[in-house]
Amino acid sequence: MIRPSRHLTAGLALASALAMAGCGVNSEPEMIQSERVQISAREQQRVQEQESITNRNRALPRRAADQVVLSVPSENSAAARAAQDLTRERSSVNFTTQVQPTDQGFTDICSGRADVLQTSREITDAERAQCSQNGLDVRGAVVIGYATAVLVTENGRDIGGDCLTLAAVKSMLARGSTITNWRQIGFGSQTFSAAAPPATNPATNVVAIKAFQRPVGAVSLNDFRGDLRTFSDYRDLSDFVTSQDRIRALDRETRSYNRSIARQRRRSDIESIRRAEAIAARAVVRQIQAENRERERKKQAVRNPEELERQNASRVRQAKRRARLEQTRKNNAVVNTQTDRFRRDRFGTLFSSGRLGVVPYTFYELNSDVLRPLEIDPRTTPSSKRPDCRFPSQQTIVNRTYPLILPVYLYGDRRVLRTASVRVLLTRLLTENAALTRREDLTGLSNTALINTRRSLGLPQIQESTTTTDGTTTTTTQSQPTVTNATPNLQPGEIPGVNSRGVESP
Structure with missing residues (x-):
């Protein structure tokens, strides 16, 4: 009897094991079948979700087509x-x-x-x-x-800089600000004060949302510095920035001072007028007396004494009137000189501060002759990198490069x-x-x-047709042109305020 060798037995065992493995539950056909089941389940779930969405959509309120x-x-x-x-x-x-x-x-x-x-x-x-x-x-x-916000100062006033980062805007205008002088942000040494429209205004909202990171719909004046002036009328806000409000206030103070000085001098002025009238009257009387003595010396008769008396009285009245007017002029000159000195002493301090205003671009655009915009650098943290100042213009607003x-x-x-x-x-x-x-x-x-x-x-x-001189018709497509007079002259290819020559921060 011949017995199988140990090597043959091991080989048969290995072959048997491989065959059994090939017939197990992880065979390729069964894996494909499992994937199909999973895909079918996902598809069924997607269909069910879509049906649920469709049903929820059908349950939404419906309105008439109009x-x-x-x-x-x-x-x-x-x-x-x-x-x-x-x-x-x-x-x-x-x-x-x-x-x-x-x-x-x-x-x-x-x-x-x-x-x-x-x-x-x-x-x-x-x-x-x-x-x-x-x-x-x-x-x-x-x-x-x-919605836009332009930070403006008075046109022609040098505050020592022309570009602010969003971080600087926050430090100047946000609640708790300690900025009272422009030098605190690296500008010139001028007193700082600020004004803006009410909190509901788009420009005020933009500053709080973009510079203070306040959420839309949650802006209030409590987000701003406590001494922020607010104006509902843009003209009043512009007058604040250009110190026209101070000029009007000084005008009122000057008129009040003028009236006060006039009241103080009223008694002395009346006395001075009376003395001037008396002096003028005595001078005319002496002249009349001299004329009378001359007639007596020449033995000239007065044909109509009553008429001569009326003429002499009229001469006295006219002399007193001239004296009264002249003395009044001198008195007024004294009052006006004191008033002018009062105004002159105070006028120089009106423009010693740099006032900042927050206005929408549309208002700045119409008043760019008196308002000067500050460029804005979009960085919200201090940086030593090269300034990236953006000038407010129609172009930088529409392409959203203005911050x-x-x-x-x-x-x-x-x-x-x-x-x-x-x-x-x-x-x-x-x-x-x-x-x-x-x-x-x-x-x-x-x-x-x-x-x-x-x-x-x-x-x-919108189609617009134009007939030329040779009788041909040209059709152009138009919407609404937007005109701006506040954009600086640019070199070809430059965007105003975005690292373009002539509008960078020094």
Whole structure:
């Protein structure tokens, strides 16, 4: 009997083990089957989630095709004013405007209670997810303008610098600021004071949000230094910056001082006038007496004594009147000399301080002859690097390189934004962009931005036809030109205030 060798037995055992392994539960066909089951489960879950989203979307409030609900932060908002204008013009669309905080506005957009939201902040990931859960696509917000803040001083006044970092803006204007002199931030030695519009103003909001990092909708005057002056009228704010308010105050003080001096001198002035009249009267009387003696010496008869008496009395009255006027002139000259000295002594101190004002770009643009803007460096922490100063201009605002701006957005479901009723509102906001944004103290879109926005929304461009001298007709596409007179001369390819020659900080 022949027995198998130990080597043969081991080989058979190995082959058997390999065969068994090949027939186990981890075989390739079973793995594929498992993956298919997992994919099928995920697909089923996706379908269920989509069905849930669809059902939630169907449960959202529904409105008639001619109904549009707006959510705006104030009645002065551009979207609200556009809706008001359309309503006055008897538009076929019925607008309902809800004035509410932005957070509530996003909640209403995502829950279907509002169609269009105007806001100065971008939507958060959580808010976008909330909208998506209800089947609403709020990507691609429409920019209709920019809230801007320009920090201005008096044009022609040298405060020792022309560029501020956002860190310096915060140190100068934020609550608890200890800045009382421009030299504390590296400028010249001049007393520092500041003024701004009320906290609800877009310019004031921009400073607090961009420089102080305050959230949108939470800005108040408590965020600013305690001695900040506030003016509701931009003209009063401009007068503060240019010290015109001090000049008017000095005028009032001068008039009051003049009246006070005149009252103090009234008794002595009256006495001086009486003495002058008496002296003048005695001089005329002596002259009359000399004339009478001369007639007696010549033995000349007076034909009409009564007429001569009237003439002599008139001569005395005229002499006294001339003396009274002359003495009054001298008295007034003394008062005016003292008043001029009073005004001169105080006038020199009116312009010894450098006043700072916060205004929207639209106001600065119209008053650039008396207001000088400071460039802004976007750094929020002190740095020894080369300054990166940005000049406020239409270009730096629209391309968002100027730091003190906040884009103003319109949010809504993309399908809703393309409905006929909402397109009526969007068309008005873009056609009358300059006027509507200016009424809200915003900076409107540039001509190029208006054209691009119309194109992205599928709105028709404004066509303008021009007939030339040879009889041909040229059609040009226009929206609204935005004119600015406050941008410095630039070299080709340069952006104002962004490291361009002639506008850098020294």
